[in-house]
Amino acid sequence: MYEELLEDIAQKNGLREVSPYLKLAGALGAILLCLSSTSFIAPLAIALLLSLGILFLARVDLRTYGELLVAPFSFALMGAFVIILLSGGGEPLWSWSPLPWLSFSITRGSINEGILVLSRVAGGMSALIFIALTTPMTDLFLVMRRCRVPEPVLDLAMMIYRTIFMIMDQLVQTYQAQRMRLGYTSFRESVRSFSMLCGSVFIGSWDAGEDLIRAMDARCYSGRFAMAGEIRPVEVKSFLAVAFFLVVSSAIVLSTGNIAII
């Protein structure tokens, strides 16, 4: 139910009526700033600002947002840990050679690099989650259309979007039906049930595809897909807010360029 959850939040978030261009500009700008920053402070500041935006402007509840952050952060932590152990540079603070050809060391440079990567992940992730939680796919389709994404690609994307929810429904129902009849009690049983689940969903989506063609034919399909009305206009207030955010973030990037953690 994960995707459904995200999309549903996006459909009724507090920033729904803000122009998607502005939201995208803000988030993409934030990602670029995170990547160009040489200090760990700027990405963290950006992450903080965007998180405040998600929590207070878009009014997403803290728990949901926290759950979304757990997965990427556990990966980022592992990644940063490996970087700290393996990369070098600067004076070593700690080292260990369990085997003649294998050695680990922690150096000043490796700590700085690991922390920088971790903070960039924080900034980037919060920007991506910001888009996911404030801009529903239906608005993104409009933006893609304006950005001249080829129509066949876009039409396919829209049908896939619609189909995902249908297949999801079927998946959940079949899965529940299997669990009710104790389909996942042992490992062997789980493997068997899972393969049956995949099979039935495949056949189901095949059927759905045929029905889709019929439904389109029944309504005179001739290769055209309608677009949903107009994009929300860019409002002065939100434009200024995004501009302010980007200016402040850039200022932080420039002024903190030389600060390292140790």
Place this chain on the structure above:
Amino acid sequence: MTHVILEARDIRYRYPHGMEAIRGISFHVRRGEKVALVGPNGAGKSTLLLMFNGMLRPDSGVLLFDNRPIRYDGGSLRELRRRVGFVFQNPDRQIIAPTVYQDVAFGPTNLGLPEEQVRVAVEAALRNVGLTGFERRPPHQLSSGEKKRVAIAGVLAMDPDLLVLDEPTSNLDPAGSEDIMELLEELKGNGKTILISTHDVELAYPWADRVILLRGGEILQEDSPDVAFSDTDLVRKARLSVPVLLDLYRELERRGLSLPGKRPKTVLDMINTIEQVTRKGASSPLYGTIHVCNVDETTREALSRWLSDHGGISLGAMGTRAKQRASEEELPLDFSYGVIDKCILKALNGRSSLILTVGGMVQQVERRVSDFKVESGAEIPVRKVERT
């Protein structure tokens, strides 16, 4: 003159590698009619319906639409499908696009209408089914009844002459089913011909002008609903049941009660019949008044003032737009379907009521009440709520 819009002449169809699903069916549908194809599961209802817009082609026999044989080249099929709107049983399988607006606009866009006309058509269709304001919603967040309405709106946007609906009330709760049936009634009022398939006899019985009983790919019986459902043998053969009211009426007859008038289709008909028997010669009682309010012409304030002047009155809404208005203004509705009949029942009991409705349906109320006067002799006053 009512002319035939759809005609089948001895059509047969066999599924590839399968049994014969349609075994020589002939019938016709007149313009402006409401016809129900009634039969058990597997009777061939859906197969038959899919032929009416050329999705399936009969192996033999002729299908005529508007007195011309259906042709199966691309251009003719497009024109046919524009004029015959098909609503699938499962709205999830019919809704294609990621938003309500895009889905309803799908047909008109593919017909090549310019964007402005598409917008007008979509707005009109959504207003018709009472989903104004749902344009940007994604379909997976809607209820089953709302999805069904989106599916119907998607077809209405192409302005078809004939609406074909496969099991329009399956998977809906009773109130949702009544809503859809009332919507179909409204569409008929707008000049559409409507053909549905169903196995819900209680819904088909009061609604349809004509019923076609189908079993095993053949027509068992084709007649007005009170006649078609009266033949117990046929009804049993078709694995259906006799509508409760009809059953009750016949049981009363069998017990020697001679009931005047035609067979009752609604509770009102039944009450009227019984009252005519029991109240013979009694002085006419005092009837309640039916007030009618056109919500398009009445402001919110005027309506709430009127309601506070007439405290405790029963309130009914007829038509999708009136219901939408009632829910916007949080008016508690006593009736939301079969409204006129229920208000007449109230009036017979000496109680007054208010019907919220729109445009042409005001006349429909007056017509129904004056028809009722002819049937029963009861003169129930109808008053319009004056504009203020």
